Amino acid sequence: MASKSATYSETGKVRRVIVVGGGLGGLMTVIKLCEAGVPVDLFSLVPVKRSHSVCAQGGINASVNTKGEGDSPQVHLEETVYGGDFLANQPPVKGMADAAPGIVYMLDRMGVPFNRTPEGLLDFRRFGGTLFHRTAFAGATTGQQLLYALDEQVRRFETIEVEDDKGVAIHGEKMVRKFEFWDFLSVVQEDNGTVRGIVAQDVKSMAIKAFPGDAVCLATGGPGIVFGRSTNSVINTGTAASAVYQQGACYANGEFIQVHPTAIPGADKLRLISESARGEGGRVWVPKDIKERRRGKDVPEKDREYFLEDKYPGYGNLVPRDIASRELFLKCFHEGKGVFNAKSQKNENEVYLDLTHLPQEALRKKLAGILEIYEKFVGEDPYTNPMRVFPAVHYSMGGLWVDFERAENGSLVMGHPRNSATNLEGLYATGECEYQYHGANRLGANSLLSCIWGGMITGPAIATYRKNLGKSSYDLSSNVFDSAEKRERAKYEKILKMDGKENPYRIHEELGKMMLLDVTIERHNDKLDKVISSIDELTERAKNVGVTDTAARSNQGAQFVRHLDNMLVLARVIAQGARNRDESRGAHFKPAFKDRNDEEFLRTTLALHKEDGGRPSINYVRSLDYSINGKPVHATDQVDISLVKPRARKYETAGAASATAKGDAKPAAETAKPAAAAST
Amino acid sequence: MSDRKVRFKIKRQDAPGTEARWDEFLLDWEPQMNVISSLMAIQRNPVTTDNRTVAPVVWESVCLEEVCGSCTMIVNGKVRQACTALIDQIAPNGETITLEPMTKFPLVRDLIVDRQKMFDNLKKVKAWIQLDGTHELGAAPRQSQENQEEAYPLSRCMTCGCCLEACPQVNSHSDFIGPAAINQVRLFNMHPSGKMHAAERLETLMGPGGIADCGKAQNCVEVCPKEIPLVDSIAVVSRATTKHMLFGWLLK
Structure with missing residues (x-):
């Protein structure tokens, strides 16, 4: 039976839920919870405005189809699933693709300074794995701009008071209380395993404290720092996801790590040069001759090898990241054709990413953010010199396993408590720390979308879970929290x-x-x-x-x-x-x-932690049984491929990724010819 | 390995009110080295030039590509982001590099200060759009390219604190809100739906500590790592508050 009051616990405390992590996923979850009238305690290792979402550059996908190419959510869904090599469950992807245009409009309403067309509409550019102009962008710092927009809305909720069941404001209780500079340590679990709160540490005073919450949502990002230097921020150690995994949460598809083809080296981190550089017409090449000693800009056209365009005429420089990275690796590592470096006197594992043929005025308006990074950290002018780039670890497709509730139309049942639920009752996960949308490879500009969409479904799911919760966490014996x-x-x-x-x-x-x-x-x-x-x-x-x-x-x-x-x-x-x-x-x-071996491996890797005599090891399972609001749920490792049937994944031919898409879409190969021609 | 060395002199302090001290470190030079990778090298081997093993220096950092605003500190006497402070540029001939925490914010430890007041200021000036909700309400108002090109640079403020540190009007005797928050007022007051609440935002800057406290030293724009036209923003907002003060609701 649900608690008597939606606002107060039996002991008279305001019932809050806990969100850990203040990037796009966490903040969107907070906003949705607040709109549902649920007060939130928001924990973050850093001020939320400094979360790693800030690093996303290129843009956010939405098939708004303002360029008249025949793009549609159906095409977006198919290309995302195809780009992910069919490993993603399809209903969550459909939900995301359908919601994307509305999400971009919402962000625009929040004040994100998206680039515009001459008519004052949102401008869209191309990204990897598609031939459509589907990516809305704010210069080349889109993640920063999106994060700020959500941060501002959450700050507004910090000033708004909680209302009780009758709609009367509760003095001094704000909808959002922020706990910034707190490091997540573990979840607090009841004896039956239900998650009832968290233990966290203030990283200034080092105080350790347990906090009750009617539900907990992790939105703590990816684990890129496991790879030492990557394009990730130093805070992305995956510590929170790892901690709850060790407490029994299932980790899914952990082996799928995205390597981004174009980053620049640094002693402290590898800095990303966004795929949007290629979306705007940038070309990747190496000198034909291994012994080429001239500077990049002095190598004439006939002595250059545009290896992506040559091998993949259909998608050219905008093949998905896994393919581009492998080709770069092949050129540099196996063929030794990396660019010669005068300082080190050898062929480095670097290729050219060339924008010098593009008009500088347009580059400044659309890509200044990344070109500034190149200029500052490499000390070379990318407007007149081809940039030297190489692959770097960038994103984790895998993460905490989360569930979903499929709707009859193939999408999700909004507000169902199964959405984004982990196998620990009361624990939810969203954003890069979970595994849902990207299968075996994420398409560029889908991560900002999946984070925000994740928040949009996780907030309502938690609100429902909290509503049906028999006993509020605030009414439990304090022993549970004290011992944690x-x-x-x-x-x-x-x-x-x-x-x-x-x-x-x-x-x-x-x-x-x-x-x-x-x-x-x-x-x-x-x-x-x-x-x-x-x-x-x-x-x-x-x-x-x-x-x-x-x-x-x-x-x-x-x-x-x-x-x-x-x-x-x-x-x-x-x-x-x-x-x-x-x-x-x-x-x-x-x-x-x-x-690819669908027969054996078209399934989700489900990993559970175990200890063998104090040594950590992994228990792989084929199904999970857990409960939500006391009701048993059974889930398996089978991938839901009900919307797009798996087929071989090839990017040599234009339109291959959207070949089976129906709906409004015209055949992509036909409509997108001008765009493809422009980049080759 | 090169035998080139990099020398650091770092101001240390365990807590506010305790005595400050300087530690010196000598590091091996490496390619693409910056202040952050130097501090990381000190973590791996926290031994000073006079051969004492000390606690590693603590500092704040997140993105390391100058978009998060975390790693602001005073490098060789100038406030800036530590991540873009490349060793080859700031000490090309092996000069000693000094690191100090910012002085206009309460010290936490070593190079870490508490910038909470900057976030509080964003609340004070209502730096947000009053959204009706996140449900689907169709497209936002159209905006010209010109408008976007004016707004975007203003929107890149990382709340890093450089402008406050450099501003002579921000000090222990004054409540001046500083350039960052004023710039946000300009940004939101030019947005098609943000401007519906322009007056409210202007009023937050009309009291003590508000826009009138700007001394026009123009240091802010000099140190802003994102080259935000802060002086212009202050001028625009200043004109708007004057107008609002004189004519109030008559001028809408």
Whole structure:
């Protein structure tokens, strides 16, 4: 039976839910909860305005079809599913593609300064894996602009008071309370496993505290830092997802890690040069001659090899990222054709990304954000010199397993508590930390969309779950929270006392190098076996670290020890998942198993954590049984392919990705010819 | 490995009110090195030039590509983002690089300060669109390319704090809200639906600590890492508040 009051617990406390993470997914969840009248405690490791969503550059997909190309949500759905090599469950993707135009309009209403057409409409550009102009953008800092728009709306809810069941404002209780600079440690679980709150640590005062919440939503982003340097922000260690995985949440498709083809090297991070550079007409090439010594801009047209355009005439420079990265790897690593570097006197693993043939005025209006990054960090003018770029780890398609409720029309039942639910009752997940939309490879400009759409379905799902909740978390015995708090305090005290010889940052450096080398673009079983045993070794060594910092405030050293442990756990999930999947699909490529094998592997990898005599290992399952509001739910690893039948994935021919799309769409090959011609 | 070295002198302080000290570190140079990767190298080996093993320096950072606004600090006496402070540019001949925390915000520890007041200021000036809701309401009002091109640069403010640090009017004796929040008022007041609430926002800047406290030193625009035309924004908002003060609702 549901609680008597929607606002108050039996003990008279305002019933809140907890959202952890303030990127696009988290913020959109918060907004939807607030609109449903549900007060929220929002936790974030950093001020939410600095979340990693800020790094997204190129844009957000929505088939608004303002260019008269015959684009439609159906085409968007099909291309997303095809781009993901058919590993994504299709109903959530359909829901997302259908909602996309409305989402972009909403963002426009919020004040996102999207680029415009001369008529004052939203402008759209091309992105990978499609021939349509489907990507709305605000210069080349679209993620930043979207994050700010949602951040502003959430800030507004920080000033709005909670209303009780009769609509009377409760003085001093705001709809959103922010807890910024708090590190998530674990969820608080009742004896039956139901999630009732979280334990978190204030990273300034280092205080550890348990917080009740009627439900918890993780929106904590991806685990890119497991690979050492990547395009990810330093906060993306995946620590929160790893922590709940160790508490029993299922992790799905962990082996699917996207490597972005175009980044620039740095000693601290690899900085992304957005796919929009190619969407606006940028071309990728290497010199034909390995011994070419001239500067990029001095190499004449006849001596250049436009290898993507040559091999994939249909999609050219805008093939999906997994394919582009593999081709770059092939050119540089296997053929040794990377660009010669005068300083190092060798062919580096770099190719040219060339914009110099495009009008500078247009580049400034549409791409200034990324060209500025190139200029600042490389010290070269990208308007007149071809940029030198190389692949970098960018995104995790895998993540916490979440469920969905399929509607009759093939989409989702909005507001159903199964949407975005993990297998731990009361715990939801959204954004990059879950696995839902991108299958084996994400298409560019679909991540901002999936985060916002994720929030749009997760907020209502949690609102329903909370409504049907028998007993509010605020009415539980305080023992549940005290013991969780005590457990985490003991763990932290233990870390502070560690005085071994190992330096945690050096262990992380070793982990990153190994993961980068053997668990990214090309995967070999013998090397993966070595990686897994090295993870065992590093895990042992991590028990012997010395904490160099014992200060009471802002102790980043001790905090990092915890993140490192959690990264090692996720590294195993990624590597072991890759080892087990003997096929090639999307971003997961094994030269020894070059083909996709639907018969054996068209299924979701479901990983559960277990400990074998104190050693972490993984229990792979084919189905999950869990409950929501006390009702049993059964889910399996079978992929819902009810909307688009799997077929071979090829990008050589224009329109292949949308070949079976019906609806408003005209055959893509026909309508998109001018666009394709412009880029080749 | 090159034998080129990079020398750092870093201001340390464990907590507000405790004594500050300087630690010096000598690092191996590496390609593409910046202040952040140097601080990371110190984490891996926190030993000073006088051979003391110390607690690693703590600092704030997130994106490392100058869009998040986290890593603001004073590098060689100038407030800026640490991620874009490339060693080859700031110390091409092995000069000592000094790092200090910003001074206009409460210190937390080492290079970390508390910038909460900047976020509070965004609340104060109502830096948002009063959205009816996130449900589907069709397209937003059309906007000219010109309007977008004016708004977009204003919208790139990362709340990094450089402008407040550089502003002589922001100090312990004044409540001046600073250029960042004023710029947000300009941004929202030019949006087709944001301007419906322009007066409310202007009024937040008309009291003590508001726009009249600007001393026109123009330091803000010099230090802004995103080259936001902050002086223009202050001028635009200043004119608008004057108009609003004189004529109020008569001029809509």
